[in-house]
Amino acid sequence: MEKLYSIQEVSQILGISKDTLRYYDRIGIVSPSREENKYRRYSKDDLIDLMNIQIMQYVDFSLDEIRGTLNIRKMDNIDPVYCEEVSAFLDAKNAETRKKIAHLEKVSQLLNIAAETLRNFNIESDRRLAKIVREIYMDIRGGEPKYFKEGCDDHQG
Amino acid sequence: MEKLYSIQEVSQILGISKDTLRYYDRIGIVSPSREENKYRRYSKDDLIDLMNIQIMQYVDFSLDEIRGTLNIRKMDNIDPVYCEEVSAFLDAKNAETRKKIAHLEKVSQLLNIAAETLRNFNIESDRRLAKIVREIYMDIRGGEPKYFKEGCDDHQG
DNA sequence: CTTGACATTGGAGTCAACTCCAATGTTATT
DNA sequence: AATAACATTGGAGTTGACTCCAATGTCAAG
Numbered sequence: 001m002e003k004l005y006s007i008q009e010v011s012q013i014l015g016i017s018k019d020t021l022r023y024y025d026r027i028g029i030v031s032p033s034r035e036e037n038k039y040r041r042y043s044k045d046d047l048i049d050l051m052n053i054q055i056m057q058y059v060d061f062s063l064d065e066i067r068g069t070l071n072i073r074k075m076d077n078i079d080p081v082y083c084e085e086v087s088a089f090l091d092a093k094n095a096e097t098r099k100k101i102a103h104l105e106k107v108s109q110l111l112n113i114a115a116e117t118l119r120n121f122n123i124e125s126d127r128r129l130a131k132i133v134r135e136i137y138m139d140i141r142g143g144e145p146k147y148f149k150e151g152c153d154d155h156q157g
Numbered sequence: 158m159e160k161l162y163s164i165q166e167v168s169q170i171l172g173i174s175k176d177t178l179r180y181y182d183r184i185g186i187v188s189p190s191r192e193e194n195k196y197r198r199y200s201k202d203d204l205i206d207l208m209n210i211q212i213m214q215y216v217d218f219s220l221d222e223i224r225g226t227l228n229i230r231k232m233d234n235i236d237p238v239y240c241e242e243v244s245a246f247l248d249a250k251n252a253e254t255r256k257k258i259a260h261l262e263k264v265s266q267l268l269n270i271a272a273e274t275l276r277n278f279n280i281e282s283d284r285r286l287a288k289i290v291r292e293i294y295m296d297i298r299g300g301e302p303k304y305f306k307e308g309c310d311d312h313q314g
Numbered sequence: 315c316t317t318g319a320c321a322t323t324g325g326a327g328t329c330a331a332c333t334c335c336a337a338t339g340t341t342a343t344t
Numbered sequence: 345a346a347t348a349a350c351a352t353t354g355g356a357g358t359t360g361a362c363t364c365c366a367a368t369g370t371c372a373a374g
Contacts, residue, residue, distance in 0.1 A: 002290065006320085006345095007320095007321080008320075008321090008322085009348080014298075015298060016361085017363080018321095019362075019363055019364080019365085020361085020362065022322090022323095022365090023361080023362065037321075037322085037369085037370060037371085038233070038321080038322060038323090038369090039320090039321055039322075040321085040322090051294070054294070055290060055293055055294065055297070056298050057241055057297065058264070058293055059264050059267060059268065060264065061280055062360075062361090063360075063361070064360090080195065080230045083275045083276070084275075084276070085276055086184045087275040087276050088272075089270050090268045090272040090275070091268075091272050093268055094265055094268035094269060094272070095272050097264050097265045097268060098265060100261055101258055101261045101262065101265065104254050104261070105258065107215070107216050107217065107254050108251055108254045108255060108258065110216060111216065111247045111248075111250055111251035111254060112251060113246035114247050115196065115244045115245075115248050118240045118241075118243055118244040119240070119241070119244050125309075133212060136212055136215055137208070137211070140211050140215055141171075141172060141210070141211075155352095161360085163350085163351085164350095165350075165351090174332085174333080175333085175351095176332075176334065177333085178351090180331080180332065181351095184331095194339085194340060194351075195339090195340095195351080195352060195353090196340080196350090196351055196352075197351085197352090219330075219331090220331070221330090221331075250327085259364075264336055281333075304315090
């Protein structure tokens with residue numbers, strides 16, 4: 001007979017709070033079996049599902065997205081069409097991730113230049129800062145900033 | 158006499174909703190002057206503040222953080238100690254950003270391998286996937302995953 | 315039986331950054 | 345005066361992922 005885990009055991013093993021586990025049950029993400037006293041009993045497969053959830057959350061999947069992909073566990077043989085769908089989904093997610101990385105690289109650059117400019121005011125760093133702020137503002141608004149001033153005022157980030 | 162802008166004008170110029178502008182006023186981030194009829198009147202300096210807010214939000218500052226840094230605008234001469242504080246804050250923000258980038262690079266790698274594995278099951282890609290999932294799980298929990306299985310089941314991401 | 319540690323349910327609250335809506339007032343044009 | 349487009353305020357709602365809490369039941373050990 002396979003070992004079943006209480007909610008407290010699962011919480012300790014996986015570092016997921018009991019309330020969160022109840023929440024996942026309530027919204028239908030991971031629904032363990034129940035004893036006669038209504039206590040939840042988690043199987044090893046339930047624990048694997050939960051671990052997959054943790055990994056997918058690391059990857060920034062929403063719970064809705066997670067709900068969609070967990071279903072593949074339940075299938076006896078692997079449907080190639082479904083695998084292709086998930087694969088395409090993962091590719092889209094990756095494209096999104098690459099975009100975020102590009103955004104954060106620009107942010108990092110801006111923060112570098114802003115910090116440097118605050119420490120050491122000179123024409124060159126002012127110029128570099130103004131340049132990147134313009135680029136960023138184009139990202140934000142798709143146009144040139146109309147009201148722009150030189151000096152420390154612009155160095156907020 | 159300097160031109161003052163109505164809330165509708167500001168909203169159109171900067172692409173910030175009127176309700177958001179009122180919200181910023183209410184929480185004390187940008188508080189324009191008022192006419193006798195209580196209508197808000199934004200100065201050019203208010204607009205510059207709002208543009209700085211947009212840039213700082215691009216950089217992922219919370220409104221609380223933004224509130225803290227906007228004060229530098231209000232000072233007649235620049236206090237070097239304050240500049241050093243802001244500079245240090247920007248450095249900390251940048252370190253955070255670099256961490257996020259590292260995290261996202263790992264995510265991107267995982268998504269790549271997962272998608273590839275789903276498209277083309279073979280020992281090599283399974284192995285690579287298992288390896289990176291283990292690394293990620295160590296990030297999440299600081300330990301080895303205890304209940305691990307091979308196969309498509311693990312390929313959720 | 316008592317006590318303490320566990321469980322359950324139902325339902326509301328938290329968070330940050332907005333967003334919506336009703337009621338009311340203001341302005342400018344016809 | 346009527347109308348339309350603007351403004352205001354106050355206050356509640358939205359979002360997604362939890363988190364808290366009161367009331368009640370269950371279990372195991374002393």
